[in-house]
Amino acid sequence: HLEIIEMKKTLAAVLAFGLALSSFGALAAEGTVVVTGANRGIGLEYARQLKAKGYTVIGTARKPGDAGDLKAVADRVEALDVADPTSVAAFAQRLDGTPVDILINNAGIFPREDVTLDKVDFDAFERTLAVNTFGPLRVTQALMPNLRAGERKTVIGMSSGLGSIERSNGRWYAYRSSKTALNQVNKILSDEFRDDGFIFTVVHPGWVQTDMGGANATYTVSESVAGLIDVIEGLGPEDNGKFYDLKGEPIPW
Numbered sequence: 001h002l003e004i005i006e007m008k009k010t011l012a013a014v015l016a017f018g019l020a021l022s023s024f025g026a027l028a029a030e031g032t033v034v035v036t037g038a039n040r041g042i043g044l045e046y047a048r049q050l051k052a053k054g055y056t057v058i059g060t061a062r063k064p065g066d067a068g069d070l071k072a073v074a075d076r077v078e079a080l081d082v083a084d085p086t087s088v089a090a091f092a093q094r095l096d097g098t099p100v101d102i103l104i105n106n107a108g109i110f111p112r113e114d115v116t117l118d119k120v121d122f123d124a125f126e127r128t129l130a131v132n133t134f135g136p137l138r139v140t141q142a143l144m145p146n147l148r149a150g151e152r153k154t155v156i157g158m159s160s161g162l163g164s165i166e167r168s169n170g171r172w173y174a175y176r177s178s179k180t181a182l183n184q185v186n187k188i189l190s191d192e193f194r195d196d197g198f199i200f201t202v203v204h205p206g207w208v209q210t211d212m213g214g215a216n217a218t219y220t221v222s223e224s225v226a227g228l229i230d231v232i233e234g235l236g237p238e239d240n241g242k243f244y245d246l247k248g249e250p251i252p253w
Helices: 002-029 041-052 068-073 085-094 122-142 144-149 173-192 221-233
Strands: 032-035 056-061 076-079 102-105 154-158 199-204 243-245
Touching: 032 041, 041 056, 041 068, 041 221, 056 068, 076 085, 085 122, 102 122, 122 144, 122 173, 154 173, 173 199, 199 221
Parallel strands: 032 056, 032 102, 056 076, 102 154, 154 199, 199 243
Antiparallel strands: none
């Protein structure tokens, strides 16, 4: 009987320890993340992996009715067109009073026709800037009260190695320029809000097997996002204003 009692005590202790570890993990990962452009590709994978890690995920899509996969994983799905000021204002209003720990400005477009000067379409160029550069800035501006109320105060801009001026080797006037401009916007924000405890960082997901990257790309969506989340969760004050790849390696401006 004494052996049975001791076995029960040991089992109870092991179970209690396991529950404690589980609770610690939930506390360590808790927080609210907003992911824009989360209906497919990298954005959807962000939502999926962050939810699995215990975050509360608010994913956005221009057409929530067509975002069935996102609805299956996110806690909330909100309508948002980052290039539309009215849409952004309405989105911020619906989030009024909701603390946001991490904002991932993921929504973006990549027109590919402008490979040479004679192929530059200025309407397409303006649209690319509206989505890829003005969009993240507009959303960040609108959600500043939410970010100030959050614990992590982290804003991630989904940039690209194609936005690096030092590494530029031609083609894609609009996309490259939009990401270079996004990097500058991020740097300005990082200086303005440094003393308020914010972290503004731009990241490059690598060449990823998405509709944008194509089937021959280097990384699967899962591999890219797993690496990016590791980078994001490891960010500290010293990373404010920096530009990293999915492995946490710095990228030249």
